[in-house]
Amino acid sequence: MIYLDYAATTPIDPSVLNVWVRTEQEQFANANSSHILGQRAWTFLQTQLSQMAELLHVQKDNLILCSSATEANNTILKGLALKYPHKKHIITSMIEHASLIGAVSALEAQGYDVDFVETTNDGLFDLNHLKSLLREDTLLVSLIAVNSETGILQPLDAIASLCRNAKIFFHSDVTQAMGKVPIDxxxxxxxxxxxxxxxxxxxxGLLYRREDLSFIPLLHGGHSLSPYRSSTPQTALIAAFVRALELSMIHQKERFDKISKLKTYLIDKLNAMPRVRINSNAYSLPHIVNISILKTRPDKGIDYFSSYDICLSSKSACCGQDEYSASVYAITKDMERAQSSYRISLSHLTTLDELDALVEAIERMPYED
Ligand SMILES: Cc1ncc(COP(=O)(O)O)c(C=O)c1O
Structure with a gap:
């Protein structure tokens, strides 16, 4: 099996799995319990949180552990909306992850005004356009750090300082950036x-919150790790997350370099194929290579690659004929390319043989009408 869908999810690292299993066995007590085992789990968790804070160069108080990035995205949008009911305007973009767009749409259905920041030809957010959208009643600006389809890395610092000067909250979904490039x-x-x-x-998952900012939690309940998210702390999952984060930081540069070489190898081969267009650009992280294979349809294409035991993705596995990738369209302004795009996502685990097999499968790919 050739797995080239690491942007969708990654296989768990064996040492992370080991930490997870060991912690589940050794620290099974409810860390909210006041007995001795509960206290031990609590103390253990505090150490884990300190380590996570250290890895991320933030404070423990900044960290709100939750179930997923989807929960984190929903929590911050809806939590701020509950806290500031008079602010009815949200700024985001068309190239956000579905979990962000879904939360924004839910608020829009409740009467919120939503504006979408345009992107330049390079796929970067147009900061002048962003500036022109800011309003007195803007609740927040939420813009993705690395687009999950094209891998384009946005200038977060510039966006953050623009929002700070305007005194408007800035949230970023850094899911595809974390561990791959330094994020402050x-x-x-x-x-x-x-x-x-x-x-x-x-x-x-993790929701990072600047320490002096607050919102209304979505999950109310008993006292837990953070007042912003009740429930029994997921002790073993948190320990595993910390280990995964640690590994991603320790090996960040070496993995980045290795993946960059893999990407160059792949792009060289793809560039020689007349039906292939490369959609990722100079701002894309090496981990994500987005291409269009002209005269193919991604819904059938994914099945075709599966028949070669190759797993990759398009905009979505169930992308209908009339659907297109908004992220690819944003950079190419080409509907044909946006309707025939595929995301190949690479890892330090990827081999040249796997990429050769992919290229061979692309060469043999049948044309669709
Ligand atoms: C940019 C981005 N945000 C959010 C998510 C959702 O993450 P989770 O699966 O933890 O909900 C993903 C994963 O698909 C993603 O790529």
């Missing part, structure tokens, strides 16, 4: 990410 969370007001994109387990 301290420049942001809020950020979301997820462990399973960095060789950690599924079911654990």
């Amino acid at each position: 969370l301290n420049t942001l007001d809020f950020a979301s990410c997820s462990a399973h994109k960095i060789y950690g387990p599924k079911g654990i």
Whole structure:
């Protein structure tokens, strides 16, 4: 099996799995319990949170552990909306992840005004346009750090300083950036990410909150790790997340370099294929290579690649004929390319043989009408 869908999720690292299993066995007590085992789990968790804070160069208080980036995205949008009911305007973009767009749409259905920041020809957010959209009643600006389809990395610092000067909250979904490139969370007001994109387990995510900012929690309940998210702390998942984060930081540069070489190898081969267009650009992280294979349809294409035991993705596995990738359209302004795009996502685990097999499969790909 050839797995080239690491942007969708990653296989758990064996040492992360080991930490997860061991912690589940050794620290099974409810960390909210006041008995001795509960206290031990609590103390253990505090150590884990301190380590996570250290890895991210933030404070423990900044960290709100939750189930996923989807939960983090929903929590911050809806939580701020509840806290500031008079602010009825949201600024985001058309190239956000579905979990962000879904939360924005839910608020729009309740009467919120939503504006979408345009992107330049390079796929970067147009900061002048963003500036022109800011309003007195803007609740927040939420813009993704790395687009999950094209891999384009946005200038977060510039966006953050623009929002700070305007005194408007800035949230960024950093799920595809975390662990892959250095991200300074301290420049942001809020950020979301997820462990399973960095060789950690599924079911654990993080909402970063600047310490002087607050919102109304979505999950109320008893006292827990953070007043912003009740429930029994997921001790083992948190420990596994910390280990995954640690590995992603330790190996960040070496993995980035290795993946960059893999990308160059792949792009060289793809460039020689007349039906292929490369959609990722100079701003894209090496982990994501977005291409269009002209005269193919991604819904059938994914099945075709599966028949060669190759797993990759398009905009979505169930992308209908009339659908297109808004992220690819944003950079190419070409509907044919946006309707025939595929995302190949690479890892330090990827081999040249796997890429050769992919290229061969693309060469043999049948034409669709
Ligand atoms: C940019 C981005 N945000 C959010 C998510 C959702 O993450 P999770 O699976 O943790 O809900 C993903 C994963 O698909 C993503 O790529």
